[in-house]
Amino acid sequence: xxxxxxxxxxxxxxGEMGGRWGVNRTVGQIYALLFLSPEPLHAEEIAExxxxxxxxxxxSLHELQxxxxxxxxxxxxxxxxxxxxPKDVWEIFRRLVEEKRKREIDPTLTLLRSILMxxxxxxxxxxxxxxxxxxxxxxxxxxxxFDEVQDLPPETLQSLMKLGSKVQKVLGLxxxxxxxxxxxxxxxD
Numbered sequence: 001x002x003x004x005x006x007x008x009x010x011x012x013x014x015g016e017m018g019g020r021w022g023v024n025r026t027v028g029q030i031y032a033l034l035f036l037s038p039e040p041l042h043a044e045e046i047a048e049x050x051x052x053x054x055x056x057x058x059x060s061l062h063e064l065q066x067x068x069x070x071x072x073x074x075x076x077x078x079x080x081x082x083x084x085x086p087k088d089v090w091e092i093f094r095r096l097v098e099e100k101r102k103r104e105i106d107p108t109l110t111l112l113r114s115i116l117m118x119x120x121x122x123x124x125x126x127x128x129x130x131x132x133x134x135x136x137x138x139x140x141x142x143x144x145x146f147d148e149v150q151d152l153p154p155e156t157l158q159s160l161m162k163l164g165s166k167v168q169k170v171l172g173l174x175x176x177x178x179x180x181x182x183x184x185x186x187x188x189d
Contacts, residue, residue, distance in 0.1 A: 001049040007036050011050070026052055027060045031069060031085065040073050040082035068095045090154035097146065105143060112136040 003011065011032040018028025029050055034041060041049075047057045061083055064070040069092065070083045086092050112132055120126040149157060160167075 001037075001041075001045060003049065007033075010036065023063060024060070026050075026056050027063050030057065030060045031064055034064075034070055034083055034085040037084065040071075040084040042078075042080040042082050044080070046083070067099050088154070090157065094150060097150070101143065101146070105139060109136070109139060109143070112139070 011029050014032035014035075015025040015029035018025050018031075021028070029052075030046055033046060033049060043054060043057045043061065046052075046061075047054045050057075061070060064083075065072070070085060073082045073084065074080075075082060086095070112135060115132055116129065116136065120129045149160070152160070
């Protein structure tokens with residue numbers, strides 16, 4: 001497979017970004033290649049296209065499978081495994097967030113909860129306890145929000161995301177209305 005300049009730039013960039021996302025360069029490049037490919041590819045095609053070793057391809061594909069970012073398929077009469085990226089970008093996003101949560105957020109929640117089970121012994125530990133409780137509350141709030149929106153249809157989620165700062169304006173207005181209603185209620189008491 002010969003890459004056009006646009007695909008090559010995209011693949012190289014994903015390789016560079018891989019390190020920032022916690023995977024190596026090859027994993028990022030293979031994922032980008034599979035993302036752009038209209039057809040599933042076998043490991044030899046990937047190795048030849050990206051000019052990397054077959055063993056490096058195998059290890060990288062294994063990593064991508066552990067993230068659930070590649071799908072395995074077969075062709076009649078062909079013993080090779082073929083790989084492709086899910087086609088729906090929203091499904092890719094959901095899988096990434098779910099895997100990040102499972103690998104990073106859930107262990108953090110477990111640790112924070114276990115720390116908060118211990119009773120503070122002095123003022124310093126009480127302060128630390130309060131800070132950890134605030135962190136736990138924030139992470140639980142964020143993960144709770146994700147749990148609620150992850151089942152939304154992609155169109156609804158996309159519309160919600162496109163609202164951007166409009167949501168903030170509505171929430172700001174709602175906060176002012178609540179404060180105004182509370183103040184006027186206090187005057188009648």
